Amino acid sequence: MKNYTIILILLLAITACASAEDREDYSGDAIRTLLPFDAIPAITEPQFVSAGAAKLDPDAPVIGVTFNDESHAYSLYLLNGHEIVNDVVGGMNIATTW
Amino acid sequence: MYSRDLDGKTYTFGVSGKLWRDALLMYDHQTRSLWSHITGEAIQGPLKGKRLKLLVSMPQIAWKTWQLNYPGTRVLSVPTRGGMREEISRDSYAGYHASQDTGVSGMEYTDNRLPNKSLVIGVQIPARNGTTQFRAYPLTHFAETAVINDMLGEVPLLIFHDKASFATAVFKRNVGQDVRTFSSQASHFVEDNTGTRWNTVTGEATSGKDKGKRLERLPAVNIYWFAWARYYPETTIYSQ
Numbered sequence: 001m002k003n004y005t006i007i008l009i010l011l012l013a014i015t016a017c018a019s020a021e022d023r024e025d026y027s028g029d030a031i032r033t034l035l036p037f038d039a040i041p042a043i044t045e046p047q048f049v050s051a052g053a054a055k056l057d058p059d060a061p062v063i064g065v066t067f068n069d070e071s072h073a074y075s076l077y078l079l080n081g082h083e084i085v086n087d088v089v090g091g092m093n094i095a096t097t098w
Numbered sequence: 099m100y101s102r103d104l105d106g107k108t109y110t111f112g113v114s115g116k117l118w119r120d121a122l123l124m125y126d127h128q129t130r131s132l133w134s135h136i137t138g139e140a141i142q143g144p145l146k147g148k149r150l151k152l153l154v155s156m157p158q159i160a161w162k163t164w165q166l167n168y169p170g171t172r173v174l175s176v177p178t179r180g181g182m183r184e185e186i187s188r189d190s191y192a193g194y195h196a197s198q199d200t201g202v203s204g205m206e207y208t209d210n211r212l213p214n215k216s217l218v219i220g221v222q223i224p225a226r227n228g229t230t231q232f233r234a235y236p237l238t239h240f241a242e243t244a245v246i247n248d249m250l251g252e253v254p255l256l257i258f259h260d261k262a263s264f265a266t267a268v269f270k271r272n273v274g275q276d277v278r279t280f281s282s283q284a285s286h287f288v289e290d291n292t293g294t295r296w297n298t299v300t301g302e303a304t305s306g307k308d309k310g311k312r313l314e315r316l317p318a319v320n321i322y323w324f325a326w327a328r329y330y331p332e333t334t335i336y337s338q
Binding site for chain 2 (some may be wrong): 047
C-alpha cells in the first residue's frame with residue numbers, strides 16, 4: 001500500500017488551480033474532487049504472464065500475494081498508473097491497492 | 099490488499115479521483131460508494147460504514163526473491179502500444195519520495211512523534227473488546243537487525259524488514275501455544291529460540307523441529323508516518 005498523495009503530486013501540475021479557493025478553511029476531512037471518475041484507470045480484467053516470460057528487473061519491487069497455492073506478482077511502478085487491480089487469486093476475490 | 103466480497107456480494111473497484119485526508123478514494127462500480135483505501139471503510143454512499151476485509155500479502159518484495167519462492171507465480175501484464183508490459187522501469191514518484199512533501203491539501207501534520215516522511219511498518223490487531231490496536235514500527239529500527247520481537251496487546255508479533263530488499267512481513271510469533279523469539283539470519287530467513295529456521299516470504303519452517311509448519315501472517319503496510327498517524331492517531335510507536 002502506498003500513500004495515494006504520491007500520484008497527486010504528479011496531478012497537481014494539471015490541477016494546480018483547483019484547490020486554491022478552499023485551502024484556507026480546509027479541515028482535512030472534506031471530500032474534494034480532483035479528477036473525474038476513472039481518470040486513473042483501475043484494472044478490472046487483469047492479464048498475466050508466467051514468471052519465465054515476465055520482463056522484470058530482478059530487483060524490481062513487486063507486491064506478492066498467494067492464496068490456495070496460486071500466486072500473483074504486481075510491479076509497484078506499473079501500479080502507479082492504475083492504483084487498483086480487481087483480481088481473483090486462488091478463488092479469492094481481491095482488490096490489490098497501491 | 100482487500101477482499102472484494104462483502105455480505106455475500108462481490109464488488110469491483112475504480113479510482114474516484116476524489117481526495118479525502120490527502121488520499122484518493124476508491125469507489126465500487128455497483129453502488130458508487132466511496133471507500134478509503136487506507137482503512138478499507140466506505141465513507142460515503144449506500145455502503146457507508148461498511149468495511150472491507152484486510153488480506154495478507156507481501157506489501158513489497160524484490161521480484162527475484164518472490165520468483166525464487168513462488169516459481170509458478172503469474173505476473174501482471176498490461177497492454178501498451180508496443181505490446182504487453184510487466185514493468186515500468188522508473189518510479190514516477192521518486193521525486194516525491196525524496197522530498198519533504200506530505201500531500202497537496204496544504205494541511206498541517208501535527209503529530210510530531212516522528213518526522214512526517216519517515217517510513218514505518220503499520221500493524222493493526224483487533225483486540226478482545228472489539229477495538230483495534232495500532233502500532234508503527236519505524237524502519238530506522240531495522241538498521242542492525244531484520245527482526246523485532248514484540249507484543250501488541252496479547253498478541254506476540256514478529257516484525258521482519260530486510261533493509262537491503264525492502265521486504266516486510268509480519269507474523270504471530272507463536273507455534274501453537276508456544277511463543278518463540280526470533281533472530282535474523284541471512285537474506286529473508288529468521289531463526290527462533292528452538293533452532294527452527296523460517297522463510298519469511300512463505301512463512302514456512304525450512305529446518306528444525308517444526309519443519310513444514312507455517313507461521314500465521316498478518317496484514318502489514320509500509321507507509322509514511324504522517325499518513326499512518328493521520329488515519330490512526332491513537333497509534334503507538336515501537337521503541338526498544
